[in-house]
Amino acid sequence: MSPRAACRLEALGFQQVYDYTLGIADWKAAGLPVEGDHSPTQVVADATRSDAPVATPDEQLGVAWARAQRTGRDDMIVVDCDGVVVGRLRDPVWQQSHDLLVAVVMELGPTTVRPNALLVPLVERMQKRATDLVSVTTPQGVLLGVLLRADAEQLIAGDPPDQIWEDCDGCPGHWSTQ
Incomplete structure (x- = not known):
């Protein structure tokens, strides 16, 4: 303000x-909370998940793969030491030697969206491009979470999201799974 x-x-x-x-x-x-009912439109933040596995460029691919497997995902967002999105891991990268560093094999510059972007047009673009996941970041590129197309489609259909916004004492809040 x-x-x-x-x-x-x-x-x-x-x-x-x-x-x-x-x-x-x-x-x-x-993606910080706002009050009022100025716009009833669904936005990306409404379906963003904070529980996506992340990797860092300096770790071995095998370590990242094991973490992805524990979460049931086959893709990961790569962040630097400040939490800024720098890459993405997904098939067929997992077929390479697990001794390689993530920095060597990651996709550079993955698409990111802001939490205040409109949800329906984004889902339509994801459907056209057969994209299942997109990173949600701050304007500075810091990872807030991921948007899974299936979650977004579920929300658009009227089902509640699998995550909630939690306020915490003295901070703006954070995303948490229910």
Whole structure:
């Protein structure tokens, strides 16, 4: 919010007011909660999962594969030490030597979307391209989770998502599976 809005809220008696200098568009794009019913449209954040397995570029492919298998997934998002999405692992990469580093075999620059993107048009694009998964990131590229097309289609059909937004004391909140 703007400095003027923060000052006005403090004058009205609100005690925990912060000046978010990047603005509301960045706030929404980061998937942070907003109040009100300005737009009833479903967005990517409504179906985003935070439980996707991740790998780092400096680990061995075999270690990443074992982690993927434990979660029942055959694809992984690769993040750097700051959580920024740098790649993706999926078939046929798993057929290569498991002694190779993830950095050598990962797909570079996977498609990412923001949590405030409209859900229906994204799912339509995913269907046309036969894509089952897309990374959901902040505007700075930090991984928030993944959108599975099947989950999104389920939500569009009216079924509740398998994850919830959890507020925590003193932080903006985070995604959690139910």
